[in-house]
Structure formats: C-alpha cells, structure tokens
Amino acid sequence: MSRLTKPLLAYAGRGRFVTMRLDPDVMLGDLREQLAQIVPHPATLEIRPGAGAVVVEADPGLLRQVVINLVRNASDAAGHRVQVASRTLSRDDAPWWQIEVSDDGAGIDAATLAQIFDPAFAVKTERPGLGLPAVHGIVLRLGGDIEVDSRPGQGARFRVRLPIVPGAEPAPRSRSEIAVPPPRLKGLRLLVADDEPSVRATVRRLLERRGATVVIAADGLEAEARLRDDRFDLVVLDVTMPGRTGYDVLAFARATSPTMPVILMSGYTARTRGEAGEEEPDAFIEKPFTAKVLDVAIDEALGLRAGEPSA
Secondary structure (H helix, E strand, C coil), rough: CCHHHHHHHHHCCCCCCCEECCCHHHHHHHHHHHHHCCCCCCCCCCCCCCCCCCCCCHHHHHHHHHHHHHHHHHHHCCEEEEEEEEEEEEEEEEEEEEEEEEEECCCHHHHHCCCCCCHHHHCCCCCCCHHHHHHHHHHHHCCCCEEEEEECCCCCEEEEEECCCCCCCCCCCHHHHHCCCCCCCCCCCCEEECCCHHHHHHHHHHHHHCCCEEECCCCCHCCCCCCCCCCCCHHHCCCCCCCCHHHHHHHHHHHHHHCCCCEEECCCCCCCCCCCCCCCEEEEEEECCCCHHHHHHHHHHHHHHHHHCCC
C-alpha cells in the first residue's frame, strides 16, 4: 500500500517528495532481477545501461516505479522482446539522461495514443494500479518529460528524460539500498499450507516471483495428502490449521522425507509447541512478515538441509 500510495500522491501533486542524487544506470542494475520477473516467457528482456557515470536528482522510489510501470506496460504488449536502454543527450546545450522502454508488440493507434496519459482514459481494466497517467505525472514532478512513439504493427517506444546534474557525485548508498539477490528457487517445487486464502495467495506470489513452482493446501489434512502423493523441495506450513496442525504435518513430513526443509509460520509471537518432543522446523516465521523475512527463512532452511550429511 505504501508503494501504491506514494506514486498516487506524487501524481496528484501532494505528499512528501524526497529527492537525492543518484546514478540512474546503477539503479537499472539494481532493478534487473525485478524487471526480469515482470516480462513473461517466452518474451525476452534486454537491459542496456549506456548512460555511463552520470547523476540525476530524483526520488529513487518514484523513479524505480516509473521504470517498473513502463516495463510492465511493455510486457503486456510485447511479442518477443522488451528492451530498456539508457543514454545521454544534449538539449538546449544542457546534458540530459534518457531511458527508452520499447516492445515489438501490436503498437498503438493514433486515437489511443492521443489519450494514453489521460487518467480518465483506461485501455486495460483487468489490472489495478496507477499505470501510464501516474508515470506521466511523476516524471513531470521530477522535472523531466515523457513521450511515446508508436504505430499499429510496429510496437511502442516510451522515452523518459531527466536533467543531469553536471559534475555531481551520487549520494552514498546505505547497505539497505544495495540490492541483494533473493534466493533463486527456479526448478524447485514448494508446498504452502494455510487455512487463510489471503495468506496462501500472498506467499504463493512471493515464491513464484523467485521462480518456484508452488502447490497450495487449504488445511493440514490436504497438506499431508499432497505430501503423500508428490515430491517437494521445501514446505511452508501455518501452525494453526483445521484437522491437522502445522506441527502434525511437520512430523508427517519428517517421517516421509527426512531431508526436506520445512518452515512454520504463526501469528503468535512465541514458538509455541503442543507437546514435548515435537519436531522442530528448519525455520520459523512470525506473522505478519515481509518478503525479506520470508527470503531469509528460505535461505536458512535450504542452507541447513544442504549442510547436513547425507544418510
């Protein structure tokens, strides 16, 4: 909600607007993994940071949101390719940074193109979000401009330009701002069991964006049935579920597949256990949790099992 509200307030000309000096090509490098998850297979994403060591002044969160929204828009229309390219140019004898997001999709007709940044004009209604009108408003607030070039059958090219701060150095980045690649889960099958549909959907989405294949279960009994019939590389279980608790399913998982990592999650602040002697999970998550907390738990669970000697 924070990521959604901030661009909305920026678009409306309200809200706190904090700028800093940053290297836009470094920002593109930090976004590479996230952008790759947006472009669906079999389309490919190509990122060409070609501006060099230049500095622009912008709110980093909003500028990232601009790039993400443009890539998401391009991926909706893409045939085989989405390209993100940056470069420098001169306008009125001043240096500017430009990022171009292009696709090879169906293109945009003239009537739609004339209204594409109009908040009252919506081409796609199936995805909630701020879309191109917000991108347009944010870019203007950052002191830049945006244009689109497209014809039917020839794809589309969106170009955003921001003024360069000559001779400036980017602000030092804190450790929290340096992107750390999340655990790679491509090729792994994961089971997620929780009786709350919203929790199941959220955890599934977080895991799938890491490349995992996710199977869900609505309660403990269904989780045990899944474990009986299929093989999984990791299991994430809620503690309190109808029929069979997370600890019950954990014991079943240990009996059927002793080396399979298991993570338990619970809304309680302590690692409560029902009876002495129950199995311990490889990691424990307290609800509510962030994506980073889930990533750390997965890394911990997979690392522990990888370090165990084989039987």
